[in-house]
Amino acid sequence: MPVSEINSELDGVGPYNRLSASQVNTYNSCNRMWFYEKVLKLKIKQIPVLYVGRAVEEAICRTFKESPSLLLSNASQDTLSKIPIGMDGKPSRELNLTWPANRIIPLPENQIPGTLEEIEIWAKERMKLHLKSALLAAQKDWERQERKFGDWSDVKFDYCLEMCFNALKYHLDEVNRCFLSIDESVLSKWRAGHREHWPAPDGFGFTINSKHPLAKEGKISILEAWEIARPWFVEPESGQFSMNAIHPNYWFQGEYDLVYRWDGSIKIVDIKASKGIGDRSGDYVEQLRMYAMLWWITHGKKETVSDLEIWYLGAGVIKSVKNPTEIEMANMEAELEQLWHRLKGQKTSIEKHPANPSPVRGFSEGGVPTASPKEEKRCDRCDWNSFCSGGQGLEYVEPNGFYQLPGKTTETNTVPFDQLTVRFNLSANIDSINYRENDSPEIKIIQDGNRATVDFRVTMNQDGEQNYPNGLKKNDLIYLENVIITSNYRGELTVKLDPLGKLTNVAGDIDYSDNLLNFRARWDIVGKLAYKFQRSGIGKNGREWHRKGLVIFDSKQSIKVSGWSNDWGHQYDMANEGDYVLLSNIELDAWADQLRGQIGRNSRLDVVSS
Numbered sequence: 149m150p151v152s153e154i155n156s157e158l159d160g161v162g163p164y165n166r167l168s169a170s171q172v173n174t175y176n177s178c179n180r181m182w183f184y185e186k187v188l189k190l191k192i193k194q195i196p197v198l199y200v201g202r203a204v205e206e207a208i209c210r211t212f213k214e215s216p217s218l219l220l221s222n223a224s225q226d227t228l229s230k231i232p233i234g235m236d237g238k239p240s241r242e243l244n245l246t247w248p249a250n251r252i253i254p255l256p257e258n259q260i261p262g263t264l265e266e267i268e269i270w271a272k273e274r275m276k277l278h279l280k281s282a283l284l285a286a287q288k289d290w291e292r293q294e295r296k297f298g299d300w301s302d303v304k305f306d307y308c309l310e311m312c313f314n315a316l317k318y319h320l321d322e323v324n325r326c327f328l329s330i331d332e333s334v335l336s337k338w339r340a341g342h343r344e345h346w347p348a349p350d351g352f353g354f355t356i357n358s359k360h361p362l363a364k365e366g367k368i369s370i371l372e373a374w375e376i377a378r379p380w381f382v383e384p385e386s387g388q389f390s391m392n393a394i395h396p397n398y399w400f401q402g403e404y405d406l407v408y409r410w411d412g413s414i415k416i417v418d419i420k421a422s423k424g425i426g427d428r429s430g431d432y433v434e435q436l437r438m439y440a441m442l443w444w445i446t447h448g449k450k451e452t453v454s455d456l457e458i459w460y461l462g463a464g465v466i467k468s469v470k471n472p473t474e475i476e477m478a479n480m481e482a483e484l485e486q487l488w489h490r491l492k493g494q495k496t497s498i499e500k501h502p503a504n505p506s507p508v509r510g511f512s513e514g515g516v517p518t519a520s521p522k523e524e525k526r527c528d529r530c531d532w533n534s535f536c537s538g539g540q541g542l543e544y545v546e547p548n549g550f551y552q553l554p555g556k557t558t559e560t561n562t563v564p565f566d567q568l569t570v571r572f573n574l575s576a577n578i579d580s581i582n583y584r585e586n587d588s589p590e591i592k593i594i595q596d597g598n599r600a601t602v603d604f605r606v607t608m609n610q611d612g613e614q615n616y617p618n619g620l621k622k623n624d625l626i627y628l629e630n631v632i633i634t635s636n637y638r639g640e641l642t643v644k645l646d647p648l649g650k651l652t653n654v655a656g657d658i659d660y661s662d663n664l665l666n667f668r669a670r671w672d673i674v675g676k677l678a679y680k681f682q683r684s685g686i687g688k689n690g691r692e693w694h695r696k697g698l699v700i701f702d703s704k705q706s707i708k709v710s711g712w713s714n715d716w717g718h719q720y721d722m723a724n725e726g727d728y729v730l731l732s733n734i735e736l737d738a739w740a741d742q743l744r745g746q747i748g749r750n751s752r753l754d755v756v757s758s
């Protein structure tokens with residue numbers, strides 16, 4: 149099965165702590181790069197090509213999901229979009245729900261394509277439609293990014309469409325192969341309504357109780373081949389990261405792009421909206437080998453993948469990757485598990501991950517291996533070049549924590565990041581509760597006469613479970629675990645629940661003795677500047693707003709600090725990547741395992757060393 153359903157109570161690793169193929173590849177490229185990106189969670193430059201790749205894949209999958217037997221080529225692109233989604237972000241298995249394809253009456257014979265060529269014409273029209281909206285959404289998403297770089301006008305619709313058409317060509321080859329070579333028993337099963345446990349997304353849901361609505365009789369038709377050859381892919385409407393395959397011991401996960409399996413053999417395809425030139429092509433080979441291992445392990449080591457392919461859509465080339473043998477997969481599993489223990493099973497810090505990158509590999513168009521480009525160094529193109537000791541920066545040095553700042557009579561003592569207290573466990577009573585439709589309730593709590601508002605920033609915790617019990621009422625005693633407390637400028641308290649927080653009415657095996665008032669409102673911290681960012685826009689009141697921020701780090705973690713532009717002093721503009729900056733009087737916040745900070749009018753920034 150391409151998706152794992154796990155028992156979250158047995159999952160001692162959690163979704164934020166698993167290893168992935170991209171992490172392994174980053175680690176092998178440069179240990180220090182892995183530390184910056186996966187431990188410090190520094191965000192790479194958000195360039196349009198990252199967003200284009202997702203848009204192209206979306207247009208492909210949305211087209212593959214559709215059926216020429218149900219939709220005219222000019223039908224709305226949302227026709228199959230309203231599928232039932234469960235709380236965990238996965239398509240819902242609840243019975244008696246209506247799926248969009250069930251509501252559609254198949255088109256009359258004279259309106260459906262009758263040949264592969266006619267299906268191609270239909271699919272190309274669908275792709276144009278889907279690509280247009282996917283690129284528009286991608287552009288909006290890119291424009292929202294604080295770390296956006298590049299120029300969206302470099303994105304060319306025709307080039308992106310050409311990439312989609314290349315994927316269509318490869319898919320139609322598979323449809324034709326199915327048409328020409330399908331086994332009678334496979335066809336009969338499909339016509340009788342048989343579905344895989346995770347069917348290829350087609351708008352029909354998990355079960356078809358009788359004959360397939362698009363089944364014909366006699367020899368297979370080309371339209372049936374379109375339905376049967378459809379690969380599994382992530383349902384475009386599902387929640388982000390909800391459709392992963394996960395190692396039975398939880399330490400590794402991956403998300404396949406396309407899985408063809410109509411003839412009983414398994415082919416995993418990775419879609420790349422690129423030409424396959426350069427170092428990263430080496431990563432894609434390793435990624436597919438890891439996916440072959442993941443498939444084998446998640447199928448009880450009884451089912452192996454037959455084919456691994458990278459579709460370089462920019463070059464119009466399919467690259468086949470050699471399957472690892474069972475011995476190679478067993479060794480890979482053992483090595484990756486060891487790596488997980490080394491990287492994730494314990495707290496780590498910068499000195500354990502040297503700035504010692506591997507040589508750049510050479511690949512020409514279509515991912516063909518070539519000689520390594522001797523002149524090119526990995527650090528030259530690295531996003532962290534400006535402050536990393538492998539690039540133009542200096543090695544990280546732990547600040548001493550005591551500073552005499554200009555204009556201040558007393559010394560400022562900064563708090564090391566690992567001593568910043570941001571999470572609390574407390575008990576309180578419900579002061580008021582207001583239920584809302586399709587949303588978490590509005591709750592105010594009271595503890596020793598102090599009141600606070602509960603802010604559900606998410607409604608589900610990291611395990612995909614609702615983060616509050618049903619049936620809560622006024623005066624109930626509740627327990628708040630791992631919550632963040634903040635106060636606004638009027639001193640009003642807010643208790644925030646992010647994916648790590650939980651509200652319950654049954655005490656767990658932890659100490660709930662924290663008090664609403666024992667959080668510290670303001671902190672002084674110092675760290676090395678990784679990068680600055682800014683965002684602006686027009687508010688609902690028509691006024692322009694402008695926010696700025698920066699990310700600083702110490703040897704173990706980073707903090708993203710943001711605030712209104714006017715609240716940052718002139719030293720913000722003077723601070724350069726690699727400088728050590730001291731932030732005084734900031735408020736702390738968090739999101740999952742990332743610390744966040746907020747500056748206000750009384751905060752201040754000082755560059756303490758360059």
Ligand code: SF4
Nearest residue numbers: 178503527530536538
């Ligand atoms: S600058 Fe060089 S050493 Fe530093 S993270 Fe990048 S590749 Fe690694």
